[in-house]
Amino acid sequence: MRTMRPTPVTDGPVTIPPAETPGLRGLLSLAVAVVVISALYFARDxxxxxxxAVLLSxxxxxxxxxxxxxxxxRVGSVMLAMALPLVVLLGLGAIIGTQVTALVREVPAEQTIIVQKIDMIRHATVGNFNSFVKQAGKELQHAAAPKAEHHSADRAPPPERVSVVPAPISPTDVAKGIIGPMLDPLAIMFIVFTVASFxxxxxxxxxDRMIRLFGSTDLHRTTxxxxxxxxxxxxxxxxxxxxNAGFGVVVGLGLFAIGVPGAILWGVLTALARFIPYIGSFIAAVPPLLLAAAVDPDWSMAIWTLVLFVVGETVVGQVVEPMVYGRTTGLSPISVVVAxxxxxxxxxxxxxxxxxxxTLCFVVLGRHVERLEFLDVLLGDRPALTPVETFYQRALAGDPDEALDQAEVLLRDRTLCGYYDSVVLPALRLAAGDAVRGALYPGQLDRITDTVAELIDGLDDQVDSEKPVRPSPAGTDQAGTDQVGTDQVGPPAVPARLVMPPRGQxxxxxxxxAPVMCIAGRGALDREGCAIMAQLLARHGIGTRIVPHEAAARTHVASLDMDGIAMIFLCYLDIAAAPSSVRYLVRRLRRASPDVPIAVGFWTTKADYERYGDFQAAIGxxxxxxxxxxxxxxxxxxxxATAQVAPVESRSADHEPEAEEHVFKLGLPLQPGAA
Structure with missing residues (x-):
């Protein structure tokens, strides 16, 4: 039997309101973005x-x-520190120049092998097609040659001999040819090192100037x-x-051992190319791979080169970098590619x-500058939605599979009860609030209830196990709460995790x-809260009978079956409109079964508890x-507690102090009629 849920009254199909027309502020932001990108492009030199220079600093x-x-x-440390990258760059330039010269001299010696490999590949791919085209061209030329020769024999002018005399090369031209290509890189290097030094x-x-510029009124956040x-x-x-330098050294040594020409050159280029995210190593592998395939009579050198790059990149990318960086650098993979x-x-x-x-600089700015927060949302690796919002979105979409996937991830570091407390119940409160405001169109509420039902069914085999309890410094046992990231309040979790004795005791x-009767409130999703409560109690060996709110109404409470009920539990997601109706419901249940204790669970927020601080005394x-x-x-x-006072003959003497210790730690009085 399903409870009646408040749904918004609609006269027609649900429509989505149109987006607001962009105002002057939005247009200004767009204009600023266009100006900034244009400036970055035209002022790139x-x-x-x-x-x-900034990154080098x-x-x-x-x-x-x-x-x-x-x-x-100060000056000496900066000069020595800047001398190190300068020496490295000059050394790399000398090595690259030497390797390129040696490669230019060595490759022509392998010309025969290169030509053979090219011919082999050509014949294996398009050789037959080229032969056919060539033969057809010859036939066409043979058919048209006599006529062409006959008509052009009398008109063809005699050939003239042309000789090209090279102009004399002066020492100035030689100097320009050598120094000219080096001027731009040297000028850039001079600017970079000068600015970085200052x-x-x-x-x-x-x-201090950056602090004054970005936030002198909030020194803590800016700093x-x-x-x-x-x-x-x-x-x-x-x-x-x-x-990257280590990877380049490994690649250079590996290529040298394999016998690829210019091994040091390819190692240096590989180290530089790895700064390009994701595809840098593969780009760097192409030239040595092609060269190895060209100069080796067989294919062994190319195969070993491919194995070197694949194994090296796998080890560095999947083992070394996660160990050094941690799990992430703070950027999402898609943002790295787009950037x-x-x-x-x-x-x-x-x-x-x-x-x-x-991109990393922009993400850091977005995390600390409020107006640039969108950069962190777009480019960062932190989830855009909280677990509560994610669950609610998937429930609205009617996607229980993704909700179960999220639950499996979150249950790795929390208990089943903690997951329901910190994720599902807050999401249900959001949904209940939207239902009261009429924000949910017809059908969405059913999707939410169906998603929660399938979630509960999917987690039916999950054990509500607790983490080991660490003793506090005072020497008493205290269990940590599972409600990470939720605003639930109230008494702390019971210090000692209890274990239910056998049912016969x-x-x-x-x-x-089913000794517990769980009665749902009048809210749209209170029944789902009862279903979660029933599952948790079942994990600890206590059966539950779920009763809709209508069954405890004034006209039906007298016919409510209270046989075999040891406790009545009322479940509410919202406290705002509940105290008066809950008080009357408790009175009716007291009259119907005066000896059964009644528990009222409000899965609400801290603000509601502060607003309705005296509701407990009124409910009774x-x-x-x-x-x-x-x-x-x-x-x-x-x-x-009832097992402790019950006349069970099989209970041993050493079991009684343990039960007394549990009751003492809980601080809960025995309720009338519980035995």
Missing amino acids: VLIPITL FLVAPIAAFLRRWYCG ILLYREDLR TALDDAADRLSRYFLTKFLI AIFWGWLWGPVGLLLSTPL LAPVWQGE ASLYPTSLRDAVDQIMAQAI
Whole structure:
């Protein structure tokens, strides 16, 4: 039997209100975005060196701080710290130049093998088709050649001999040819190192100016944002540089052992290419793989090269980086890919290398600057919705499979009771509030109830097991609460986790199949709360009979079957409109069965409890659990308490103190008529 649920009255099909027309503020934001992107594109020749300098300063800052602690002075520590990347770059440039020269000299010596491999691949793919086309072309030329020769024999002018005299090359031209291509990279390097040096020299002054610019009225938040950004970027760059350098060394040594020409060159390019997210290693693997396939008479060198890159990238990406970075760098995978595409389009290859650190900067700003919070939502790896909101959304969509998937993930670190307390009940409160306001259109409420029913059925084999209890510093046992992330309030969870004794040792009234009667409130989803309560009690060996609210109405309460009931439990998701109706319901149940204790469970919020602080005295019930965990423990305590006073002959003498200890810790009085 289903309870009557309040549904909004609608005269026609439900329509979604149109979106608001963008105002002046939205248009200004769009114009600012267009101007910023245009400036980034047209000013890239200036912005790229400055950006590289800022990121280089983050990379070198830990080294400079370390040298300064060893009394090198501000200027000396910065000069020594900047000399290290300069030496590395010059060394890499020399190595790359030497390797390219050696490769240019070595590859022509393998020309015969390369030609043979190209011919082999050509014949294996399109050789037959090319032969057919060539033969057809010859036949056509043969058919048209006599006529063409006959008509053009008298008109063809005599051939003229043409000779090209090369112009003399001056020393100035040679110097321009050598130095010209190097001017732009040298100028960029000079700008990068100069700006980075001044950033390191005056980093305290720049920090104070940033604080003044972004939030002098909130020094705590601004300082936290700057420290977070600096720490994240410094750690990311340093660890990324070390990992990529190590991977490049491994690849270079591996290619040298395999015998691929230019092994050191490919190792350096692999280390640089790994800064490109996800596809950098695969891009770096293409040139050495093609070269190995070309210079080796067979295919063994190419196969070993492929194995080297696949195994190396798998180990580094799946083992080394998670151990060094942790589980994540703070960016979602889709944002990394989109950022790589955007910055690659905007700034070219340099943008590809800088895409991840620049995106990381934006995510940090979004986490600490309120007006930029959308950047954290779009680019960060934190869930966009809380577990409560996620469950409610999936219930609205009528998707119990995804709700069960979420439950399986959350149940890894919490109990079944804790999951219901912290996720499902708050989501049901949201749904009940929307139903009262008329925000749910017809059919959505049924989807929610069906989703909850399938969720309960899917979790029917889940055990409500508790984590081991750690003793507190005072020496008493205290159990932690399961209500992580919820605003449920009330007495803390029972310190000692109780274990139900065999049914034969309980009082006769608790030995029935359903000693607890759970009566749902008048709310739209109170019956689902009763179903959850029944499942939890069943996990601990206590049966429950669920009764709709109409069965306890004034005209039906006299016919309510109270046979074999040891406790009555009233379940409400909302307290706002409940106290008066609950008080009358408790009175009717008291008159119908005066010896049965009554518990009233309000699964509500802290604000409601503060607003209705004196409702308990007015209701007059026996127990007032404020969470599912509290309700299960109190009902189990009642059953164990009746087992303690019941005349059970099989109970041993050493069992009685244990039961007394449970009752003492719970602090719950024995209710009249429970035995």
